Amino acid sequence: MASVNPLEVTSAHGLQGLEALITEVDKLVSLPDIYYRLEDAIMDPASTTDRIAELLRSDPDLCARMLRIANSAFYSFPTTIETIERAVSTIGLRQIRELVLITSVVKAFEGIPPGTVNMAIFWEHSVAVGIMSRELGVHARIPNADGFYIPGLLHDIGRLVMYLKLPRLMHDLLQQRQASGQPMYLLERSALEYSHAEIGGRLLEYWKLPQSIWEPVVTHHEPRKGGEYSLAASAIHIADAWVNTNRVGSSGCGFELAIHPEALERIEIELEEIEQIGSRAAQQIQAVVRQFMSH
Ligand SMILES: [Fe+2]
Protein backbone atom coordinates (compact mmCIF):
# COMPACT_ATOMS: atom_id res chain seq x y z
CA MET A 1 0.00 0.00 0.00
CA ALA A 2 1.30 3.47 -0.89
CA SER A 3 1.93 5.76 2.06
CA VAL A 4 -1.27 6.96 3.63
CA ASN A 5 -1.89 10.65 4.13
CA PRO A 6 -4.82 11.21 6.43
CA LEU A 7 -7.61 13.46 5.19
CA GLU A 8 -8.77 16.50 7.16
CA VAL A 9 -12.29 16.10 8.52
CA THR A 10 -13.29 19.36 6.81
CA SER A 11 -12.25 17.96 3.39
CA ALA A 12 -14.24 14.78 4.03
CA HIS A 13 -17.40 16.58 5.16
CA GLY A 14 -20.70 16.23 3.28
CA LEU A 15 -21.45 14.42 0.04
CA GLN A 16 -18.63 16.11 -1.84
CA GLY A 17 -16.31 15.07 0.95
CA LEU A 18 -17.52 11.49 0.60
CA GLU A 19 -16.61 11.50 -3.10
CA ALA A 20 -13.19 12.98 -2.27
CA LEU A 21 -12.66 10.31 0.37
CA ILE A 22 -13.57 7.49 -2.04
CA THR A 23 -11.31 8.83 -4.80
CA GLU A 24 -8.43 9.06 -2.32
CA VAL A 25 -9.01 5.57 -0.96
CA ASP A 26 -9.26 4.05 -4.41
CA LYS A 27 -5.67 5.16 -5.02
CA LEU A 28 -4.57 3.02 -2.08
CA VAL A 29 -7.01 0.15 -2.11
CA SER A 30 -8.61 -1.27 -5.22
CA LEU A 31 -9.70 -4.58 -6.65
CA PRO A 32 -7.00 -6.22 -8.75
CA ASP A 33 -7.29 -6.31 -12.55
CA ILE A 34 -7.77 -10.02 -12.39
CA TYR A 35 -11.15 -9.53 -10.70
CA TYR A 36 -12.45 -7.48 -13.65
CA ARG A 37 -10.83 -9.78 -16.24
CA LEU A 38 -12.51 -12.71 -14.57
CA GLU A 39 -15.86 -10.88 -14.58
CA ASP A 40 -15.48 -10.30 -18.33
CA ALA A 41 -14.53 -13.92 -18.91
CA ILE A 42 -17.51 -15.17 -16.88
CA MET A 43 -19.88 -12.90 -18.81
CA ASP A 44 -18.46 -14.02 -22.17
CA PRO A 45 -20.45 -17.03 -23.40
CA ALA A 46 -17.45 -18.16 -25.44
CA SER A 47 -15.25 -18.62 -22.33
CA THR A 48 -14.28 -22.14 -21.37
CA THR A 49 -13.49 -23.37 -17.86
CA ASP A 50 -9.88 -23.84 -19.09
CA ARG A 51 -9.65 -20.18 -19.98
CA ILE A 52 -11.00 -19.17 -16.59
CA ALA A 53 -8.62 -21.52 -14.76
CA GLU A 54 -5.72 -20.14 -16.80
CA LEU A 55 -6.68 -16.60 -15.91
CA LEU A 56 -6.76 -17.45 -12.21
CA ARG A 57 -3.44 -19.30 -12.43
CA SER A 58 -1.77 -16.08 -13.53
CA ASP A 59 -2.07 -14.97 -9.88
CA PRO A 60 -0.62 -17.80 -7.74
CA ASP A 61 -1.10 -15.97 -4.45
CA LEU A 62 -4.78 -15.44 -5.24
CA CYS A 63 -5.11 -19.13 -6.20
CA ALA A 64 -3.58 -20.30 -2.92
CA ARG A 65 -5.85 -18.06 -0.86
CA MET A 66 -8.90 -19.06 -2.88
CA LEU A 67 -8.26 -22.75 -2.40
CA ARG A 68 -7.95 -22.23 1.34
CA ILE A 69 -11.29 -20.46 1.52
CA ALA A 70 -12.89 -22.94 -0.91
CA ASN A 71 -11.90 -25.74 1.45
CA SER A 72 -13.20 -23.95 4.53
CA ALA A 73 -16.18 -25.06 6.54
CA PHE A 74 -18.30 -22.38 4.88
CA TYR A 75 -18.59 -24.23 1.59
CA SER A 76 -18.41 -27.77 2.99
CA PHE A 77 -17.64 -29.44 -0.34
CA PRO A 78 -17.50 -33.22 0.08
CA THR A 79 -13.84 -33.59 -0.99
CA THR A 80 -10.78 -31.38 -0.73
CA ILE A 81 -10.31 -29.12 -3.72
CA GLU A 82 -6.61 -29.22 -4.52
CA THR A 83 -6.24 -27.41 -7.83
CA ILE A 84 -7.69 -24.34 -9.44
CA GLU A 85 -8.91 -26.42 -12.42
CA ARG A 86 -10.87 -28.59 -10.02
CA ALA A 87 -12.16 -25.54 -8.20
CA VAL A 88 -13.49 -24.05 -11.44
CA SER A 89 -15.14 -27.28 -12.54
CA THR A 90 -16.68 -28.24 -9.18
CA ILE A 91 -17.42 -25.01 -7.38
CA GLY A 92 -19.27 -23.20 -10.11
CA LEU A 93 -18.64 -19.76 -11.54
CA ARG A 94 -20.87 -17.83 -9.16
CA GLN A 95 -18.88 -19.06 -6.18
CA ILE A 96 -15.54 -18.64 -7.96
CA ARG A 97 -16.41 -15.03 -8.53
CA GLU A 98 -17.40 -14.72 -4.87
CA LEU A 99 -14.11 -16.30 -3.76
CA VAL A 100 -12.04 -13.99 -5.95
CA LEU A 101 -13.92 -11.01 -4.57
CA ILE A 102 -13.45 -11.99 -0.91
CA THR A 103 -9.81 -12.85 -1.45
CA SER A 104 -9.14 -9.61 -3.33
CA VAL A 105 -10.82 -7.41 -0.70
CA VAL A 106 -8.98 -9.02 2.21
CA LYS A 107 -5.71 -8.66 0.34
CA ALA A 108 -6.45 -5.06 -0.67
CA PHE A 109 -6.79 -3.96 2.96
CA GLU A 110 -3.80 -5.92 4.25
CA GLY A 111 -1.55 -2.89 4.05
CA ILE A 112 -3.46 -0.85 6.66
CA PRO A 113 -0.77 0.45 9.02
CA PRO A 114 -0.56 -1.68 12.16
CA GLY A 115 -1.87 -0.04 15.30
CA THR A 116 -4.92 1.50 13.62
CA VAL A 117 -7.16 -1.54 13.53
CA ASN A 118 -6.72 -5.21 14.36
CA MET A 119 -7.52 -6.87 11.03
CA ALA A 120 -7.93 -10.37 12.48
CA ILE A 121 -10.61 -9.12 14.88
CA PHE A 122 -12.22 -7.00 12.15
CA TRP A 123 -12.51 -9.94 9.72
CA GLU A 124 -13.72 -12.22 12.49
CA HIS A 125 -16.62 -9.79 13.03
CA SER A 126 -17.19 -9.58 9.27
CA VAL A 127 -17.12 -13.31 8.55
CA ALA A 128 -19.44 -13.91 11.49
CA VAL A 129 -21.95 -11.33 10.20
CA GLY A 130 -21.69 -12.78 6.66
CA ILE A 131 -22.41 -16.33 7.82
CA MET A 132 -25.10 -15.31 10.30
CA SER A 133 -26.88 -13.15 7.66
CA ARG A 134 -26.99 -16.12 5.32
CA GLU A 135 -28.22 -18.45 8.09
CA LEU A 136 -31.00 -16.02 9.05
CA GLY A 137 -32.05 -15.78 5.41
CA VAL A 138 -32.04 -19.55 4.97
CA HIS A 139 -34.09 -19.96 8.17
CA ALA A 140 -36.62 -17.43 6.86
CA ARG A 141 -36.73 -19.36 3.55
CA ILE A 142 -35.63 -16.36 1.52
CA PRO A 143 -34.79 -17.69 -1.95
CA ASN A 144 -31.53 -15.82 -2.54
CA ALA A 145 -30.23 -16.01 1.05
CA ASP A 146 -26.85 -17.30 -0.20
CA GLY A 147 -26.39 -13.86 -1.69
CA PHE A 148 -26.47 -12.30 1.81
CA TYR A 149 -23.01 -13.64 2.64
CA ILE A 150 -20.97 -11.14 0.60
CA PRO A 151 -22.76 -7.91 1.63
CA GLY A 152 -22.76 -9.30 5.21
CA LEU A 153 -19.03 -9.88 5.02
CA LEU A 154 -18.40 -6.41 3.60
CA HIS A 155 -20.96 -4.47 5.67
CA ASP A 156 -18.43 -2.54 7.80
CA ILE A 157 -15.76 -2.05 5.16
CA GLY A 158 -16.35 1.70 5.39
CA ARG A 159 -14.80 1.51 8.88
CA LEU A 160 -11.53 0.35 7.32
CA VAL A 161 -11.65 3.41 5.07
CA MET A 162 -12.15 5.58 8.15
CA TYR A 163 -9.27 3.95 10.03
CA LEU A 164 -7.13 4.49 6.96
CA LYS A 165 -7.98 8.08 6.02
CA LEU A 166 -9.63 9.57 9.12
CA PRO A 167 -7.76 7.93 12.03
CA ARG A 168 -7.93 10.98 14.28
CA LEU A 169 -11.68 11.31 13.83
CA MET A 170 -12.14 7.58 14.60
CA HIS A 171 -10.14 8.01 17.78
CA ASP A 172 -12.25 11.02 18.86
CA LEU A 173 -15.52 9.33 17.97
CA LEU A 174 -14.64 6.21 19.94
CA GLN A 175 -14.06 8.39 22.98
CA GLN A 176 -17.37 10.19 22.43
CA ARG A 177 -18.99 6.80 22.06
CA GLN A 178 -17.70 5.73 25.44
CA ALA A 179 -18.80 8.95 27.09
CA SER A 180 -22.23 9.26 25.46
CA GLY A 181 -23.25 5.66 24.72
CA GLN A 182 -24.63 6.83 21.36
CA PRO A 183 -24.35 4.43 18.42
CA MET A 184 -21.12 4.96 16.53
CA TYR A 185 -22.79 5.34 13.13
CA LEU A 186 -24.82 8.31 14.43
CA LEU A 187 -21.69 9.96 15.83
CA GLU A 188 -20.00 9.44 12.45
CA ARG A 189 -23.00 11.03 10.80
CA SER A 190 -22.94 14.08 13.06
CA ALA A 191 -19.27 14.59 12.26
CA LEU A 192 -19.38 13.93 8.49
CA GLU A 193 -23.08 13.91 7.45
CA TYR A 194 -22.64 10.25 6.47
CA SER A 195 -21.47 7.09 8.22
CA HIS A 196 -19.22 4.08 7.54
CA ALA A 197 -22.29 2.44 5.97
CA GLU A 198 -22.46 5.02 3.16
CA ILE A 199 -18.66 5.00 2.78
CA GLY A 200 -18.58 1.21 2.37
CA GLY A 201 -21.52 1.12 -0.01
CA ARG A 202 -20.12 3.95 -2.11
CA LEU A 203 -16.69 2.29 -2.32
CA LEU A 204 -18.23 -1.00 -3.47
CA GLU A 205 -20.33 0.87 -6.03
CA TYR A 206 -17.23 2.72 -7.19
CA TRP A 207 -15.57 -0.68 -7.67
CA LYS A 208 -18.53 -1.57 -9.92
CA LEU A 209 -19.93 -4.31 -7.70
CA PRO A 210 -23.65 -4.98 -8.14
CA GLN A 211 -26.36 -3.06 -6.29
CA SER A 212 -27.38 -6.28 -4.51
CA ILE A 213 -24.03 -5.99 -2.71
CA TRP A 214 -23.63 -2.25 -2.11
CA GLU A 215 -27.22 -1.29 -1.27
CA PRO A 216 -27.59 -3.53 1.82
CA VAL A 217 -24.17 -2.27 2.99
CA VAL A 218 -25.45 1.33 2.81
CA THR A 219 -28.61 0.51 4.77
CA HIS A 220 -27.43 -2.10 7.31
CA HIS A 221 -28.02 0.28 10.23
CA GLU A 222 -31.38 1.46 8.82
CA PRO A 223 -32.76 -1.61 7.09
CA ARG A 224 -36.16 -0.05 6.38
CA LYS A 225 -34.42 2.24 3.89
CA GLY A 226 -33.09 -0.79 2.00
CA GLY A 227 -35.79 -0.61 -0.70
CA GLU A 228 -35.58 -3.60 -2.98
CA TYR A 229 -32.75 -4.98 -0.86
CA SER A 230 -34.37 -4.50 2.54
CA LEU A 231 -34.45 -8.26 3.20
CA ALA A 232 -30.68 -8.48 2.89
CA ALA A 233 -30.25 -5.25 4.86
CA SER A 234 -32.53 -6.61 7.63
CA ALA A 235 -30.71 -9.95 7.82
CA ILE A 236 -27.34 -8.16 8.03
CA HIS A 237 -28.69 -5.75 10.63
CA ILE A 238 -29.92 -8.58 12.87
CA ALA A 239 -26.74 -10.61 12.28
CA ASP A 240 -24.61 -7.58 13.24
CA ALA A 241 -26.54 -7.12 16.48
CA TRP A 242 -26.16 -10.80 17.38
CA VAL A 243 -22.45 -10.82 16.55
CA ASN A 244 -21.82 -7.65 18.59
CA THR A 245 -23.79 -8.95 21.56
CA ASN A 246 -21.88 -12.22 21.47
CA ARG A 247 -18.55 -10.40 21.06
CA VAL A 248 -17.40 -12.35 18.01
CA GLY A 249 -14.56 -10.15 16.78
CA SER A 250 -15.17 -6.42 16.46
CA SER A 251 -15.27 -3.72 13.82
CA GLY A 252 -14.46 -1.10 16.40
CA CYS A 253 -17.85 0.11 17.60
CA GLY A 254 -17.40 -1.66 20.92
CA PHE A 255 -20.97 -1.83 22.25
CA GLU A 256 -24.09 -3.84 21.79
CA LEU A 257 -26.44 -2.74 19.05
CA ALA A 258 -30.20 -2.58 19.33
CA ILE A 259 -32.24 -4.43 16.72
CA HIS A 260 -34.80 -2.33 14.84
CA PRO A 261 -38.19 -4.09 15.23
CA GLU A 262 -38.90 -3.54 11.49
CA ALA A 263 -35.95 -5.80 10.68
CA LEU A 264 -37.47 -8.61 12.76
CA GLU A 265 -40.80 -8.11 11.04
CA ARG A 266 -39.21 -8.02 7.61
CA ILE A 267 -37.40 -11.34 8.18
CA GLU A 268 -40.33 -12.69 10.22
CA ILE A 269 -38.17 -13.97 13.00
CA GLU A 270 -38.40 -14.02 16.82
CA LEU A 271 -35.55 -13.16 19.16
CA GLU A 272 -35.37 -16.73 20.55
CA GLU A 273 -34.96 -18.11 17.03
CA ILE A 274 -31.99 -15.80 16.46
CA GLU A 275 -30.29 -17.28 19.53
CA GLN A 276 -30.87 -20.80 18.28
CA ILE A 277 -29.57 -20.01 14.80
CA GLY A 278 -26.57 -18.26 16.34
CA SER A 279 -25.60 -21.13 18.59
CA ARG A 280 -25.88 -23.54 15.64
CA ALA A 281 -23.74 -21.25 13.44
CA ALA A 282 -21.08 -20.54 16.11
CA GLN A 283 -18.86 -23.54 15.32
CA GLN A 284 -18.98 -22.93 11.60
CA ILE A 285 -18.10 -19.27 12.17
CA GLN A 286 -15.01 -20.20 14.18
CA ALA A 287 -13.89 -22.77 11.60
CA VAL A 288 -14.26 -20.31 8.71
CA VAL A 289 -12.54 -17.52 10.64
CA ARG A 290 -9.52 -19.79 11.29
CA GLN A 291 -9.15 -20.65 7.59
CA PHE A 292 -9.85 -17.10 6.54
CA MET A 293 -7.02 -15.65 8.57
CA SER A 294 -4.36 -18.33 8.11
CA HIS A 295 -1.55 -17.41 5.76
FE1 LIG B 1 -21.95 -1.05 10.71
Ligand SMILES: [Fe+2]
Ligand atom coordinates in the same frame (compact mmCIF):
# COMPACT_ATOMS: atom_id res chain seq x y z
FE1 LIG C 1 -20.80 -4.58 12.11
